[in-house]
Amino acid sequence: MINASGVLRTPRQTLFWRVTNCAGAQDSARIFRVEKYFSPYTPIKSRKSMNKGEFVESLADRLDVSRAQADRALSAVLDIVAEQLAKGEKIAFTGFGSFEVSKRAARTGRNPQTGATIEIAASSVPKFTAGATLKAAVNGK
The missing domain is CATH 4.10.520.10 (IHF-like DNA-binding proteins)
Structure with a gap:
């Protein structure tokens, strides 16, 4: 639920909503862009573990590639590790x-x-x- 200050509280983290006027939009048009961002002060200890989807999303952001490319890259790395371990390497x-x-x-x-x-x-x-x-x-x- 969003309260008056634009803060969404979830069990794990705090999600903030930032509403800004889009560049070039006229005041009468009232076109706004809503961005979501997570507070940098959200305690890390509240999270128990990161799942594969969250890891892929983080990898995609860090490498500046699509989620599909990041998912393929992660799957390839995990497959190589599994194959080599199966060989006893x-x-x-x-x-x-x-x-x-x-x-x-x-x-x-x-x-x-x-x-x-x-x-x-x-x-x-x-x-x-x-x-x-x-x-x-x-x-x-």
């Missing part, structure tokens, strides 16, 4: 981190509902290790 981005496949040995587990012992098969799982630059960025250094 390690992928390292200096400063950001590395992706690799970790092997889990077969083990005996316990069913929490019945208490019966079960055999858990060996498996391969993807693993990410953060790099020094990413760790420093997260810690605010």
Whole structure:
């Protein structure tokens, strides 16, 4: 809901509406442009996670390309990472981190509902290790 000051309050962020007169529009025409923008003071902690659509939109804005191009680029990167991990390769981005496949040995587990012992098969799982630059960025250094 928009209040009198032009502020839209949502559970996650504050959305402001800015109404400006379009360039070249005559006063009698009353043509206005409504822009939405997010407050730079919206607390980041209120957000739990960024989904793929929000990431693609942010990527498109940063690269100044369309959302479709950004979506294709992100999908290509994720496909390459998945393909290389499926081959057992390690992928390292200096400063950001590395992706690799970790092997889990077969083990005996316990069913929490019945208490019966079960055999858990060996498996391969993807693993990410953060790099020094990413760790420093997260810690605010």
